[in-house]
Amino acid sequence: MTQVLRLGLPAGSLQEATAELFRRAGYKLSFTSRSYYPSIDDPEIHCTLIRAQEMARYVRDGSLDCGLTGYDWIVENDAQDDVVELAELVFSKVSRRPVRWVLAVPQDSPIHTEQDLQGKRIATEVVNITQRWLAQRGITAQVEFSWGATEVKPPRLADAIVEATETGNSLRANNLRVVAEILTSTTRFIAHPAAAADPWKRQKMDDLVLMLRGAMAAEGKVGLMMNVRKVDVEKVLQVLPALQKPTISALSDPEWVDVMTIIDEDVVRHLIPRLKAAGACGIVEYPINKIIM
Ligand SMILES: Nc1ncnc2c1ncn2[C@@H]1O[C@H](COP(=O)(O)OP(=O)(O)OP(=O)(O)O)[C@@H](O)[C@H]1O
Ligand SMILES: O=P(O)(O)OC[C@H]1O[C@H](OP(=O)(O)OP(=O)(O)O)[C@H](O)[C@@H]1O
Numbered sequence: 001m002t003q004v005l006r007l008g009l010p011a012g013s014l015q016e017a018t019a020e021l022f023r024r025a026g027y028k029l030s031f032t033s034r035s036y037y038p039s040i041d042d043p044e045i046h047c048t049l050i051r052a053q054e055m056a057r058y059v060r061d062g063s064l065d066c067g068l069t070g071y072d073w074i075v076e077n078d079a080q081d082d083v084v085e086l087a088e089l090v091f092s093k094v095s096r097r098p099v100r101w102v103l104a105v106p107q108d109s110p111i112h113t114e115q116d117l118q119g120k121r122i123a124t125e126v127v128n129i130t131q132r133w134l135a136q137r138g139i140t141a142q143v144e145f146s147w148g149a150t151e152v153k154p155p156r157l158a159d160a161i162v163e164a165t166e167t168g169n170s171l172r173a174n175n176l177r178v179v180a181e182i183l184t185s186t187t188r189f190i191a192h193p194a195a196a197a198d199p200w201k202r203q204k205m206d207d208l209v210l211m212l213r214g215a216m217a218a219e220g221k222v223g224l225m226m227n228v229r230k231v232d233v234e235k236v237l238q239v240l241p242a243l244q245k246p247t248i249s250a251l252s253d254p255e256w257v258d259v260m261t262i263i264d265e266d267v268v269r270h271l272i273p274r275l276k277a278a279g280a281c282g283i284v285e286y287p288i289n290k291i292i293m
């Protein structure tokens with residue numbers, strides 16, 4: 001009997017970025033409209049699209065072996081102790097930065113400090129996180145669940161909001177000012193404890209995580225290779241960024257070597273002219289798909 005790993009993929013803000021990451025990790029993932037079962041070119045993985053808010057719940061009860069979701073929703077569902085976190089993957093909807101949940105108010109609001117929230121109305125999708133945060137500070141306020149589009153609520157429908165921000169565009173567009181940061185969140189790969197303890201499922205998940213991490217590590221990196229006369233090797237190595245350990249291989253001509261290294265793509269245009277001036281020739285820049293440490 002073929003074994004199957006039941007994997008939950010996050011619908012919503014993380015969906016596109018997750019799909020793109022899987023593709024770069026070497027998995028062909030495709031969504032068909034209205035279907036919540038994306039197809040993947042691995043018969044041993046069965047994917048289900050689930051809202052990020054509910055992922056921890058279905059991984060916790062074992063309906064899914066594993067899934068990707070935000071740390072925020074793991075905390076909001078109080079599931080930290082019931083699921084096994086196999087990886088932190090730092091990506092959000094549009095960037096490679098964490099999401100910040102902030103408490104925000106209109107620019108001209110009288111609320112300036114945490115204590116000013118006493119007795120106020122706060123709208124948010126993360127009611128539990130907000131209530132816990134207020135309780136830790138001894139503040140009593142009315143926390144109301146918001147179904148979304150939370151930024152429009154102040155000042156008429158709420159005094160303050162607790163909302164996710166990534167680029168800050170939504171806060172700016174709605175003239176909101178940040179009073180406090182409540183939580184930072186990144187994407188996590190979580191598993192049900194029984195799945196994490198099952199040797200076949202664990203291996204399958206570890207392999208998946210390895211490839212996802214490898215694809216993320218390669219982002220923004222390129223490979224460089226070049227021919228260098230032995231007498232120029234020291235000069236060329238001095239141009240390459242510190243912390244790099246370039247590979248130096250022999251060529252058929254004993255006076256020359258081949259130097260290979262991986263560098264940040266954004267320094268390439270600065271480095272290549274200097275490498276050439278230091279004596280490198282036949283310089284080739286190539287894309288990198290994965291880096292496995
Ligand atoms: N720019 C972002 N905005 C909101 N959530 C983000 C963003 N980037 C990453 N996330 C993460 O995505 C998850 C929220 O996705 P989810 O599908 O639950 O809601 P949503 O994106 O708000 O859906 P909807 O499209 O219905 O508003 C959270 O874990 C959050 O941390
Ligand atoms: O700081 P930014 O880059 O602007 O991103 C944050 C915004 O993106 C999300 O909204 P979403 O698209 O999920 O819409 P929603 O309000 O319906 O949840 C989130 O809820 C914020 O509103």
Ligand SMILES: [Mg+2]
Pocket residue numbers: 013148
């Ligand atoms: Mg949203």
